[in-house]
Amino acid sequence: MALARPASAEERRAVQLGLSGPSDRLDRVELALGDLLGRLPIAVATARSQALDLRSVVEPPSSREPADVRVWVDVTAPDQATLYFTDASWERILIRRFPLTKDLDEVEREELAQIVRSAVEALLGGAKIGITRDEARAELFPPEPSTPPPVEARPLPPKIAKPPPPPSWRLEPGAFYEGTPYASALWQGPGLSLDVGAPGVPSLGARSTLGYRAPILLEDEVLGVRLQALTARVMGQLAWSPEPLGLRAAAGPGLDLTHVDPRRVGDRGAPAPASWDPVPVMRGELGASWAFGALRTGLFAGAEGDWVATRHVAQRDGAKRTLISPARIRPFFGVSLTARGEE
Missing domain, CATH: 3.90.950 (Maf protein)
Structure with a gap:
């Protein structure tokens, strides 16, 4: 156009x-x-x-x-x-x-x-x-923004592998029920336990228990005595646990705080007042257990030695008479239920 x-x-x-x-x-x-x-x-x-x-x-x-x-x-x-x-x-x-x-x-x-x-x-x-x-x-046509030269990547310093944390001690709380022959009776009761183990298999550690022994009544034709006790044990322990089996051996001292309550049988005799008597003991124990999930059930047995050779004596007609003379070394046995500890 x-x-x-x-x-x-x-x-x-x-x-x-x-x-x-x-x-x-x-x-x-x-x-x-x-x-x-x-x-x-x-x-x-x-x-x-x-x-x-x-x-x-x-x-x-x-x-x-x-x-x-x-x-x-x-x-x-x-x-x-x-x-x-x-x-x-x-x-x-x-x-x-x-x-x-x-x-x-x-x-x-x-x-x-x-x-x-x-x-x-x-x-x-x-x-x-x-x-x-x-x-x-x-x-x-404005110039495009200049691209800065590529920065040369510096090699990263080699990573220093951190040493694995030291394994922690294993704690296993539990409960038990045990009995022991005492004179002519079976003295029994429940208790609580705590096992502490160092890492590794076998494991060195300790076992401590607190227990209660239910009342028993021992008597002859004139006098009797009602006994109940609180028990405490602190023992060194060696445990070997190739899962699910667990074996252990423990030994150490303990103390029974026994409540002694004399009783009169019939119309004769005058009982002494009740008292709490400390009785030191030495205990040796073997146990075996089996793991089920987070729990471990077990059996244990052993023997305890009475350091002071405890006897319960009654005085009649001006003369002392031994009423109860339990064995100085007494066996025991029991069952346990323990929470499995993790290292």
């Missing part, structure tokens, strides 16, 4: 016009430009495209048609029109950005055409406008 007013060929100046954007918008823009540019002594060659390649603005082709002014109008963006102008030498470029708020209505088209006409007239008149081509290139 050529836009020009009637004039001789010598008077006409060549103007190349490039329009970019949607076709419906270009129709309106081209009509507005044709009305104003047609009043100038110029010959306009118009080219249309859907999108503008900005490199065609800043990089002149090696072979191109001569023109006194080159204009590009880009209305691709809905909210802005961008205008580019160059002179015949193509060494300087003017860039104008025109905001669009009314979708290129008649007023905006008229203003846009006036800007184009004013710039064309200035360039035809020899005005030096805009910026250099290199400056325009830098504005339209």
Whole structure:
């Protein structure tokens, strides 16, 4: 399409016009430009495209048609029109950005055409406008941020293997029930235990117990005695536990705090007052157990020695008479239930 007013060929100046954007918008823009540019002594060659390649603005082709002014109008963006102008030498470029708020209505088209006409007239008149081509290139194609040189990865120091934590001592709380022959009776009762073991198999450690022996009554034809006791034991222990079996051997001292309550049988005799008598003992014990989940059930047996050879004596008719004389070394046996400890 050529836009020009009637004039001789010598008077006409060549103007190349490039329009970019949607076709419906270009129709309106081209009509507005044709009305104003047609009043100038110029010959306009118009080219249309859907999108503008900005490199065609800043990089002149090696072979191109001569023109006194080159204009590009880009209305691709809905909210802005961008205008580019160059002179015949193509060494300087003017860039104008025109905001669009009314979708290129008649007023905006008229203003846009006036800007184009004013710039064309200035360039035809020899005005030096805009910026250099290199400056325009830098504005339209800003350099990408420089990538810092890769940092050479330093080798990580070798990891120092931490020694495994020392195994902790094993604690196994439990309960038991045991009995021991005492004179003519079976003295029995419950108790609590705590096994402490060093790591390893076999394991050296300790076993402590607290027990209660239920009351028993021993008597002859005249006098009797009611006995009950609190017991405490502290023993060294050697345990061997190839799971699920567990074996142990323990030995150590202990103390029985025995409540002695003399009783009269029949109408004769006068009982002495009740008392608590401490009885030191030495204990040796063997045990075997079997693990079931978190528990261990077992049997144990052994012997205890009475350090003071305890006897219960009654005085009758001015003479002392032994009422009860338990064995100095007495066997015992029992059952246990223990919580399995973890090292």
